[in-house]
Amino acid sequence: MMMMEKLFCPLLGSLSFTSTARSGKFTLIVFKKFFSQVITADGIALMQNPIARFDASKLNISPADIERMFKSFPGLQKLKYLEKVEQFVCVLESNGCKPDQIAKIIMGSPKIVTIGVEKMQPKLQLLKESGIEGPNLARVLTCKPQLLATSLNRELLPKIKLLKTTFVSHDLFIKAVVRTPSILTYNLEKAMKPSLAFFEGHGLRGMELATFLYSRLSLLRISSFTPAQIELIGKTGVPKESRMYKYILDVVATYRLESLESKMHNLQLCGLSSEETMELFRNSPLVLHYSTDKVRQTMQFLINDVGLPANSVVKRPHLLGKNLEKVIKPRFLVLQEIKSLNGLGNFDAKQFSSIITMPEAKFLSKIVEGHPQSTTLYGVYEKAISNVSSCTKIARKINFY
Incomplete structure (x- = not known):
């Protein structure tokens, strides 16, 4: 008991110790006291430890935040030593994370505080060796802190290998991960691999597949089309060899069929026939990414103010953009x-x-x-x-x- 008191005395000040010193209640007191003093310290070193190297007041973790963290992950009560918190913060700082980012990481996934730096380091090293380092690494961890709690060999490593192969270019791989860190959390066997096989089956390979997926990374979760979606693609009459085919796949994969039908109906309300609407979709599939309000307002202005016929956008779809x-x-x-x-x-x-x-x-x-x-x-x-x-x-x- 005296050893515990001496260990935490410089930090806990006047806190009294009870028979519950080894319980989760003691951990909660320690955790709260640690962060509350860090918040109010204005960068002054309370102890000679790694956390004193940055202005910890910017962490901005309130007592209410601490309460929420314990409720979201009761396993924090098993954390008995402040060294784990200190080491965790130190490792994140040494990998380019700023105080506000560290706060977001801790509050976003309290579980990772308990996993230990010895399990974090190999994952951080893998990310850095893959080219994701410095500010980019800090952004990825801030957006998806749970990556540090995933399995290295079963999840993170095979996903990175697959993505590197998919995006062909090393730079494109890095841009994809930094832009959308959540792709490292997609299910490997149930989403990513079936998705790649699906789009390769539609004729997309190599750099063409890489640039296609990069434009809309959420497509890495799409592994099949419904019969109605396949029918819509067939109605366009666009062959797989056409450069427009991948854009049609993009639009059909992005929206529910009901949304696509609503967008097409909106074009018909603006004066296009059903044949002209399908021709517009065939010639410029990406117009269906525009909101119905944008399309309607632009069409009304072109027709009523400029005096152009409604079907002028079929040959000149860039006007809608x-x-x-x-x-x-x-x-x-x-x-x-x-x-x-x-x-x-x-x-x-x-x-x-x-x-x-x-x-x-x-x-x-x-x-x-x-x-x-x-x-x-x-x-x-x-x-x-x-x-x-x-x-x-x-x-x-x-x-x-």
Whole structure:
């Protein structure tokens, strides 16, 4: 008993010890006291230990957080020695984790505090050897702290090997893991392997498969299509050899069939026939990633204000992808002003589309600056743009003021 008291005395101060010193209740007191003093210490070293090397006040772990941690993982009560907490924090710090990230890791998965650094180190070493280190490693651990509690040989190692092979490029593998750390938590046998086999069966391999999966990493959990989804893919008439086929797979795999039908119905409400809707999907599958509100508002403006026929988007689907408020409307108003100044007639879909798709610098130099009434046109454009800071940058760039 005296040994325990001497060990924790510098940290616990005036805490009194009872016969429950070896129980979980004692652990709870120690754990709370440890963090509460760290929070209020403002970076002052309470003890000569690794945790004193950073401003622990930024951990911002409150007593209420500690209570929640014990409720979510009662196994914390088995933690009897502060050295485990100190070593845990020290290892995370040495691997690039900042105090606020360490707090998120601890609160996100309290269990990992109890597993011991000797079991953590090989997993951290594997991640670093795989190219995930420094800030990238800190991000991955903050997002998915439970990775430190997974089996090294049964889960983490085979998943990393599979992902490295799948993404072909080492850089693409690192980007995929850092962008979506949850892919390291997907079920290897029930999700990842069947998913890869499924998409390879649809003709995607090598770098084409890698870039396809990277664009939407959640597809690594898709291992089959329903008969209705397969029927929809067949209706497009797009062969597997076509470059559009993978985008059709992407859309069909991402949404429920009901959602896809709703998006297609929305296009028909905007004036497209069922055949034109399917042609649009076949020519540019990614338009179904746009929200129904965005599509409806853009279509209404193109039809009612610009005067384009509804089916003009079938051949020019990029019009649906442009920002209505910041690109389409401001440029349309400039064109309307030019029309009124020059007495020109209406412009067709081809002309309008080419102007809308111009980079902003080209639009300003070719359409605005090149006109005799450039100051007037710029005034129209500036008024139409809602972002004042964006207008200021444009004004400086083209030297109107």
